[in-house]
Amino acid sequence: MRRTDGTSERYVVGVDYGTLSGRALVVRVRDGAEVGTAMREYRSGVLESVLPDGGPALPPDWALQDPEDYRDVLRHAVPAALADAGVDPSQVIGIGTDFTACTVLPTLADGTPLCELPELRHRPHAWVKLWKHHAAQPYADRINALAHARRESWVGRYGGRISAEWQFAKGLQILEEDPEVYRRAERFIEAADWIVWQLCGDETRNVCTAGYKGIRQDGRYPSADYLGQLNPGFADFVTKLDGPLLPLGGRAGALSARAAAWTGLPEGVAVAVGNVDAHVTAAAAQALEPGRLVAIMGTSTCHVVNGTRPAEVPGMCGVVDGGISSGAWGYEAGQSGVGDIFAWFVRHAAPAGTDSHERLTELAAAQPVGAHGLVALDWWNGNRSVLVNHDLSGLIVGLTLATRPPDIYRALLESTAFGTRMIIEAFVDAGVPVTDLVVAGGLTSNRLLMQIYADVTNRPLGIIGSAQGPALGSAIHAAVAAGAYPTIHEASAAMGRVDEGVYQPNPDNVRTYDALYAEYRALHDHFGRGATDTMLRLRAIRNAAVRTTAATTDTILEVLR
Structure with a gap:
């Protein structure tokens, strides 16, 4: 060509x-x-x-x-x-x-x-x-x-x-x-x-x-x-x-x-x-400027944002000089389960007729914020930030005989947004500004989920202009390595893309989500900060039982050999 x-x-x-x-x-x-x-x-x-x-x-x-x-x-x-x-x-x-x-x-x-x-x-x-x-x-x-x-x-x-x-x-x-x-x-x-x-x-x-x-x-x-x-x-x-x-x-x-x-x-x-x-995606999303947090959402979510100085943020994954791009301190946090949680519900808990993301999203979107009366903790795969404990587990509070599958599905979507808000607040409280969000990854196609994130975080939310954010980011870095651009910033400006402010916070939804988030935070601190070790004890009981079963199975197989 x-x-x-x-x-x-x-x-x-x-x-x-x-x-x-x-x-x-x-x-x-x-x-x-x-x-x-x-x-x-x-x-x-x-x-x-x-x-x-x-x-x-x-x-x-x-x-x-x-x-x-x-x-x-x-x-x-x-x-x-x-x-x-x-x-x-x-x-x-x-x-x-x-x-x-x-x-x-x-x-x-x-x-x-x-x-x-x-x-x-x-x-x-x-x-x-x-x-x-x-x-x-x-x-x-x-x-x-x-x-x-x-x-x-x-x-x-x-x-x-x-x-x-x-x-x-x-x-x-x-x-x-x-x-x-x-x-x-x-x-x-x-x-x-x-x-x-x-x-x-x-x-x-x-x-x-x-x-x-x-x-x-x-x-x-x-x-x-x-x-x-x-x-x-x-x-x-x-x-x-x-x-x-x-x-x-x-x-x-x-x-x-x-x-x-x-x-x-x-x-x-x-x-x-x-x-x-995650880190390479920031260049693809033209999000190298301090304060623009990129959430790469897939089976899990990684949050990265550049800052102008080093700060100690409780529960973050790290801060590294040049960790995202040269000339800035790169911060990372994350959630160990996001898309995996939604997929778990569709595969294992949703009854026939509602066992698809599309159908559950359609039904969940039809209900007002807070109408399900539920709040969930997003720890199906442990907590990476801000508690940094992978022995924690998931929780849903508020279930009644009137609860239906779309209610639970929406509560799970919301729980991951609450987890992201916890991370944002940890950054801001430590003096690392977060002005807006850019989301990348396969979950950007779920419009309900994206609006929930804008409402829960009360920040404008942009969408990366590529379905292949990490691969595009890697290609941008390859262009710099090959000498086509002198810096990642210049390559990002020429080769990256983002649709700005696609989702704006809805003030009415923001107020209701503030009330739900207060309940999420109370549960988060109770189960995650030592008020009770119930989740850790349950994990220990489960692991002991699984190990016993595995040992018995191995013994039987050895005898059969």
Whole structure:
């Protein structure tokens, strides 16, 4: 393809790795036009009960993945996207990727995943731990307790509590539950960086995951002395994280011959530094200015916003210098379950005739705000922010014999908006302004949900102008890595897009939601801040019962063998 001035158009490829699939997007460099796309589902999906080739039953709260599925995205989605675009691969100047986080894997020094070694393939800890692997909560609790006892300076940068999802909690779990796998792991790496390693053959680390997920603040990780107090064998953990640390939008290397054969792209094109799906979306949504909070809503929600200075915000996921874009302090918070909660209700609780999002949304939209008499807590997958406790669980209050499925569905939609308001208020109370919201992700098509968010937060709500926000963001970073733009800000201005103020708060709805939010907040604090440990005790009872059942099943299978 050629421009009217006779010069060839230039393109970049963005690859977005999600929870269940990977998507490739071909984007025109000069204006961000999306000219081709393709998707590849992971063959193994999320491993929550057993490994692909058998082995022991996985305990509760585990979530693993197969790294081969990630390579398959490069082999299938990228060539298909190029074919869909009708673009000559020689016109592609770079490729960028983003990933769910904290999704991590142990590897050898050359990047070989331990789960691909025959002698370790049946060891669960050798596999990729997906972001929603929450079985490391006890280890996160120990990390937090010791950090406060020692008054570690970094803990305040993470809202006072490290999540069970982050690198150090998952690493400590491996050490104490499978020391052999820990010993064999010469590298412990975010999938965001591992896939870049696969693309260019060079091991790199990005400042985003290192800062938010790897407890790297002010140029250093937690000390060996601190880690050794957690477990003497853990003192060397940081050596497994070492690698060249590069800024977002930087060039990690050149596409290798092997990866060129996978993707159909020319060998040698620029490979951008890895990034996180949520953080990379801010550029796609033209939301790099301080105060514009981006909510990337899908199975879960991640909230990112730039600020002008560092502040300690209770319960946030982290604040990192340059964590979203250079020249600003990037803040992150999140909700561990959003779309997953709505999908749970449709699949498992809605009766025939109402068991679709479309029908439930239609019925829920017909009722006035507050007419259902319900309030719910959005903790079906634990709480990431602001309580940082994945052992918490969901709750619905106000059920009566008159309650109907659309009432519950609407209450669940509202509960996630209340959770986002909690996060916004935590930012604002700490001196981090949030002036407006931009929403990205698959849930933007639900107009009722979007209006609820505008009303609950009492802020205008814009919608990203792309159905492929993370992939577009990765493509923007690829354009910078390839030298087409000098900065992410300039590339975002040219290639990103947003529909401003699509949803405005309705004053009448705002008043009613203020009253409902007060009830949500009372329940949030009662069940989440120590007034009662009912949810934690129920989780412990459930886990004990599941482990007993699994042990019995394994014994029976062993006898049958």
